[in-house]
Amino acid sequence: MKxxxxxxxxxxxxxxALGHLxxxxxxxxxxxxxxxxxxxxxxxxxxxxxxxxxxxDPERFGPxxxxxxxxxxxxxxxxxxxxxxxxxxxxxRFGLGFGGAAxxxxxxxxxxxxxxxxxxxxxxxxxxxxxxxxxxxxxxxLEPQAFGTEIHMYVNGISSGxxxxxxxxxxxxxxxxxxxxxxxxxxDDSAVLSAALxxxxxxxxxxxxxxxxxxxxxxxxxxxxxxxxxxxxxx
Amino acid sequence: MPPxxxxxxxxxxxxxxxxxxELYGFAVRSLGDSGLAEEAVQETFLRAWRAGERFDPQIGSxxxxxxxxxxNVVIDLGRARxxxxxxxxxxxxxxxxPFDEALLSWQIEEAMRRIGEQHRRVLVETYYRGRPxxxxxxxxxxxxxxxxxxxxxxxxxxxxxLEEMGYED
Numbered sequence: 001m002k003x004x005x006x007x008x009x010x011x012x013x014x015x016x017a018l019g020h021l022x023x024x025x026x027x028x029x030x031x032x033x034x035x036x037x038x039x040x041x042x043x044x045x046x047x048x049x050x051x052x053x054x055x056x057d058p059e060r061f062g063p064x065x066x067x068x069x070x071x072x073x074x075x076x077x078x079x080x081x082x083x084x085x086x087x088x089x090x091x092x093r094f095g096l097g098f099g100g101a102a103x104x105x106x107x108x109x110x111x112x113x114x115x116x117x118x119x120x121x122x123x124x125x126x127x128x129x130x131x132x133x134x135x136x137x138x139x140x141x142l143e144p145q146a147f148g149t150e151i152h153m154y155v156n157g158i159s160s161g162x163x164x165x166x167x168x169x170x171x172x173x174x175x176x177x178x179x180x181x182x183x184x185x186x187x188d189d190s191a192v193l194s195a196a197l198x199x200x201x202x203x204x205x206x207x208x209x210x211x212x213x214x215x216x217x218x219x220x221x222x223x224x225x226x227x228x229x230x231x232x233x234x235x
Numbered sequence: 236m237p238p239x240x241x242x243x244x245x246x247x248x249x250x251x252x253x254x255x256x257e258l259y260g261f262a263v264r265s266l267g268d269s270g271l272a273e274e275a276v277q278e279t280f281l282r283a284w285r286a287g288e289r290f291d292p293q294i295g296s297x298x299x300x301x302x303x304x305x306x307n308v309v310i311d312l313g314r315a316r317x318x319x320x321x322x323x324x325x326x327x328x329x330x331x332x333p334f335d336e337a338l339l340s341w342q343i344e345e346a347m348r349r350i351g352e353q354h355r356r357v358l359v360e361t362y363y364r365g366r367p368x369x370x371x372x373x374x375x376x377x378x379x380x381x382x383x384x385x386x387x388x389x390x391x392x393x394x395x396x397l398e399e400m401g402y403e404d
Binding site (some may be wrong): 010012015017018020028045048052056057060061062063064066067068069072074075078079082100159 | 236244247248251252255258259260263264269273276277280281285286320336339343344345347348355358359361362363364368380383384385386388389390391393394397
């Protein structure tokens with residue numbers, strides 16, 4: 001390769017790739033390219049770049065907008081809280097393990113008592129639905145918040161795509177909506193919901209899954225204690 | 236789990252500091268709205284973290300992976316915003332295609348930002364504005380040959396930057 005000789009030609013290659021060379025210059029350059037593989041290869045790679053140029057908008061070559069500083073913190077905070085709730089869920093699943101066999105009593109709309117709560121003295125409450133159809137697991141963790149109650153629902157074993165509506169039952173027996181979610185096989189099986197009802201005033205957690213309704217009375221309320229003693233009497 | 240998988244919150248922070256500004260810049264360009272762009276970038280990193288165990292640096296770069304996630308996020312956002320939900324395959328294709336075109340445009344514009352000002356300037360003047368080399372040379376106070384050679388080195392620089400950015404074609 002005659003590097004020095006090619007230097008002159010090479011500097012024409014840019015204008016050539018952009019189609020900017022006058023006829024004679026182009027003819028002379030193409031004559032050189034015939035006999036110079038190195039310059040031909042360089043020309044090809046410049047053509048590959050020049051073909052991309054029409055896709056860009058020269059009005060947009062100025063500085064790109066930058067993400068706001070708090071975006072990174074917000075993402076870190078969301079990931080942190082999701083990690084915490086995963087950990088909680090793992091505890092929950094572990095807690096559910098022994099319930100499976102007993103759950104063979106297959107009728108719905110049965111309540112249930114509460115796997116209580118606050119093992120580390122935290123104000124959160126673990127709720128396990130019992131007497132579920134075989135293979136079905138529903139559980140929740142409730143956390144008191146300033147706005148009301150945060151509900152982490154864990155569902156397993158119902159048909160994929162089932163729409164679940166979640167309510168918290170207030171002291172007057174009224175249902176306060178906590179929102180809906182769809183259960184998907186294979187997808188993350190938990191949903192985070194919230195209800196505008198103080199946890200301390202809630203009597204029960206109600207889940208409509210498809211056509212079925214599951215109710216779990218909550219502990220730490222008078223109503224729950226009443227329910228629980230009724231259940232003890234009936235067994 | 237492949238080595239280099241994205242499992243730690245620290246990994247996500249590092250990925251964020253390396254790629255967030257690019258992802259955001261592109262999201263703004265393609266969504267045309269900085270609020271939506273923030274939402275898209277946030278969702279991208281959340282999904283990346285949730286799927287972090289599946290990230291394998293042997294298969295492709297982190298940047299490529301994040302852009303692939305952002306692509307899905309933008310499509311989902313587009314669906315959510317669509318007046319009529321797209322059901323047919325055609326409808327879905329139509330919402331993907333502008334994304335790929337926008338990504339291509341954005342990559343070239345980003346590469347243009349990264350090359351030197353002198354190189355960018357001659358490419359803008361001669362190529363995008365179609366001005367004669369002699370006129371541009373006059374304006375810059377340099378010989379015409381210099382404009383030519385800057386065009387050449389500008390294109391080369393562009394090629395190098397695109398390669399660094401992981402542009403594949």
